[in-house]
Every structure is written in C-alpha cells, then in structure tokens.
Amino acid sequence: MGKDYYDVLGITKSATVDDIKKAYRKQALRYHPDKNKSPEAEDTFKEIAEAYDILSDPEKKDVYDRFGEEGLKGGGGPTGAGAGGPGTFNYTFQGDPHAVFAEFFGGRNPFDQLFGNRNGGFHEEMNQEDPFARFGMSGGGLGGLPRSFSSGMGGMGGMGGGTSLTKRQDPPVVHDLQVTLEEVFSGCVKKMKISHQRLNPDRRSWRTxxxxxxxxxxxxxxxxxxxxxxxxxxxxxxxxxxDVVFVLKDKPHPVFRRDGADIIYPAKVSLRDALCGCTVRAPTLDGRTVTLTTSDIVRPGMKRRITGEGLPLAKSPGRRGDLVVEFEVKFPESLSASARGTIFQVLPTS
Structure with missing residues (x-):
C-alpha cells in the first residue's frame, strides 16, 4: 500500500488546485522545523513538500490518481498522463523541502517577513494552528489583510500560490582589489576566483x-x-x-606614493647639499632614471616637478601626470667644534 498524499495534506481526491495550495500552506507552516520542534517535524515537512510537488503537477497527479505511489515511482505506470500502455514514470522527489517552501511563499522565511520575528519562529501569542488567524485570514483567505500590509508585501501573491512576491535584488557584494602602481601604469588583467550559489534545473535546489x-x-x-x-x-x-563589485585600492609602494596621476618620490639630501646645491637621480615607474639638478637652497618639503613622468591620465591614457620630487633634508646628528664655528661665521644670523 503506497502513501496517501491526499491524506498527508488533509484533503480529498476531489480537492481543487486552490484547495491543494491552501492545504500545503497550512501544513507546511504547522510542521516547519523553525516552528515545530518535535522529532518527526523534519520528516513530515519533507513529506508535505513531496505531496504538494505531486498533487500540484497535473501530469504527476494524473499518474498518481490512476496508479498510486508505485505506478508513479516506477512500478509500471505509463510514461505520460495520457498513455495507456506499459512504461515507467520513475518519479523521485529530489527537491529540497525548504526550497519548495521558499518558492511557494516567495521568500526564505515568511515568519520574519510577516511578523518581524528575528529568531526564526512564531511569536508566542500566535494561533499555533493558523498563524494568520489574527489577520482575519483563517481558512486560507487573504481578504482580512489590511490594505497597507498587503501592499507592503507586494500583494502577497505567493501566499495564495498563484503568483510569487516580487523578487528583489540582493545588495552588492563588495571586494577590495589591491593593485600596484606598476599595474596602474601599464594596465593589466586580474583573475579573481569567486564562489557563488546557482540554481539547479529544478529551480528549487541550488549548488555552490x-x-x-x-x-x-x-x-x-x-x-x-x-x-x-x-x-x-x-x-x-x-x-x-x-552584483559583485571590485573596488580598486592602491597597494603600498616601497618607493613612491600616489597623488592622483602624479607620483611622489621622496628624495633625501644632506644639509650640505641642501645649502650648496645638489643633483638627484629619481627612478621612474618604467625602470628608467631621470636627473634633477638644483642650485637653489633646498628647504624641507620643497618640491620639484618632472613633467610627464607620472601615471597615465584615466580619460586620456596618451597623457601622463608628473613625477614630483619631494625633498627631505637630513640634518647631521652632531657637529665638531670647528665645524660649528665655521658655520657660525659663514651663515647669516637672520
């Protein structure tokens, strides 16, 4: 004797499509493991999903009505609803009962969506047999639902099973992507591996x-x-x-730092060179060296620009920013008495 799927949902063979949907709604909410903590709840919840999967599909229902569970699951039933000869239907429920539940209600957890329960279960004051009773919805109807509440839930179409709630796109998944100045200078392609969930062909279960x-x-x-x-x-x-979004982040560089399309090179010079003039050999991002000579007195933080030796301009890659040489004056740790006297005689007092 095979399973009586009508009995599982608590309906008769004369049940209409709406009766089947209402029965599934009631039984699934009653035995959902988030609400029902009895040991058999998970198995019953799965059996309810299987019953709904069969009875809501005209072809499967027709085979089941004529040949029972054995004929439906490969015990000699026909290959199609109208077939009269030998064959095997070979039905197996391979879906996820939670995915069936999610698809029916248009969301993963209608308990949270409807009642704002953060813990995933029912509020204590709810009717345990019919959690929708307090909205005037006992018996499967939605007529008693306040208009503002119905509008806020996208019309609640998924609750009746005829249509589903309007799907909303999840917020963007944002990742930082570090790039070196050399990669920004030349351009490149970065290969990033991600893992995401994708629906299986049954559109109910999913895989990674x-x-x-x-x-x-x-x-x-x-x-x-x-x-x-x-x-x-x-x-x-x-x-x-x-959407998956990558946001560019500059990777710290051992030599340069970035300022828009300009790159800044800190050049350390001695106090003598700062006072008497010096020559700086500055590296570039493409591996060359450029020479900068100054006879001016170099003050700490003074900058000199070498035009066109920076990064390409994003909107005009044929043009480039500047290489900015930023001077850092190194003061001596100590001075001899004679050096101190010489400097005292040479340098102006103001």
Whole structure:
C-alpha cells in the first residue's frame, strides 16, 4: 500500500488546485522545523513538500490518481498522463523541502517577513494552528489583510500560490582589489576566483559553483574605481543575485606614493647639499632614471616637478601626470667644534 498524499495534506481526491495550495500552506507552516520542534517535524515537512510537488503537477497527479505511489515511482505506470500502455514514470522527489517552501511563499522565511520575528519562529501569542488567524485570514483567505500590509508585501501573491512576491535584488557584494602602481601604469588583467550559489534545473535546489572573473585594470585608473559584474552573487529561488563589485585600492609602494596621476618620490639630501646645491637621480615607474639638478637652497618639503613622468591620465591614457620630487633634508646628528664655528661665521644670523 503506497502513501496517501491526499491524506498527508488533509484533503480529498476531489480537492481543487486552490484547495491543494491552501492545504500545503497550512501544513507546511504547522510542521516547519523553525516552528515545530518535535522529532518527526523534519520528516513530515519533507513529506508535505513531496505531496504538494505531486498533487500540484497535473501530469504527476494524473499518474498518481490512476496508479498510486508505485505506478508513479516506477512500478509500471505509463510514461505520460495520457498513455495507456506499459512504461515507467520513475518519479523521485529530489527537491529540497525548504526550497519548495521558499518558492511557494516567495521568500526564505515568511515568519520574519510577516511578523518581524528575528529568531526564526512564531511569536508566542500566535494561533499555533493558523498563524494568520489574527489577520482575519483563517481558512486560507487573504481578504482580512489590511490594505497597507498587503501592499507592503507586494500583494502577497505567493501566499495564495498563484503568483510569487516580487523578487528583489540582493545588495552588492563588495571586494577590495589591491593593485600596484606598476599595474596602474601599464594596465593589466586580474583573475579573481569567486564562489557563488546557482540554481539547479529544478529551480528549487541550488549548488555552490566556482567562477573566475577577469577584471581589466585600465591605465591610470584611480583608487576607488569600481568594476561591477552584474548578478554574480548567490542565486536562490526567491532572489535576484547581487552584483559583485571590485573596488580598486592602491597597494603600498616601497618607493613612491600616489597623488592622483602624479607620483611622489621622496628624495633625501644632506644639509650640505641642501645649502650648496645638489643633483638627484629619481627612478621612474618604467625602470628608467631621470636627473634633477638644483642650485637653489633646498628647504624641507620643497618640491620639484618632472613633467610627464607620472601615471597615465584615466580619460586620456596618451597623457601622463608628473613625477614630483619631494625633498627631505637630513640634518647631521652632531657637529665638531670647528665645524660649528665655521658655520657660525659663514651663515647669516637672520
């Protein structure tokens, strides 16, 4: 004797499509493991989902009505609803009962969506048999639901099973992407591996899938530039996948620091060179060396620009910013008495 799926949902064989949906709603809410903590709740919840999966599908229901569970699951039933000859239907419930629940209600947890319960269960003051009774919805109807409440839930179509709640896209998933100044100077492609959930063909269950995203870094891109890959976030029956966003961050450089399209090179010079003139050999990002000579007195923090030796401009890659030489004067740790006397005689007092 096979299972009586009508009995599982508490209905008769004459039940209409709406009766089946209302029965599933009532039984699924009653035995959902978030609410029902009895040891058999999980198995019953799965059995309810299987019953709904069969009875809500005209072809499966027709085979089940004529041949029972054995015929439905490979015991000699026909290959199609209208077939009269031998064959095997071979039905197996391979879905996730929680995914069936999520798809039916248009969200992962209607308890939270409807009542704001952060702990995933029912409020104590709710009717345990019919948690919707306090809204005037006993018996499966939605007529007693306040208009503002109904509007806020997208019409609550998923509660009746005919339509689902409007899917909303999850917030963007943001990752920092560190790049070196050399990579910004030349441009490059970074390969980033992500893991995200994707729905299986049944559109109810899902799997984890790895994917390589190729992030093109164009010449001169500024820190904070965002590169967006649409809908590469997790996919479930009740959501629109989030966008995955990479935000450029400058990786600290051992020599330079960045200021827009300019790069700053700190040049350390002695006090003597600062007073008497000096020559600085500054490196560039492409491996060359440029020479800067000054006969002026160098003051701490003084800057000199070497035009066109910085980073490419993002909007005009053919043009470049400047290499800015920022002088740092190194003062001696100590002076001999004779050196101190000489400086005292040579340098002006004001």
């Amino acid at each position: 899938q790895d994917k390589i995203l190729e992030v093109e870094i164009k010449k001169g891109w500024k820190e904070g530039t965002k590169i967006t890959f649409p809908k590469e976030g997790d996919e479930t029956p009740s959501n629109i996948p989030a």
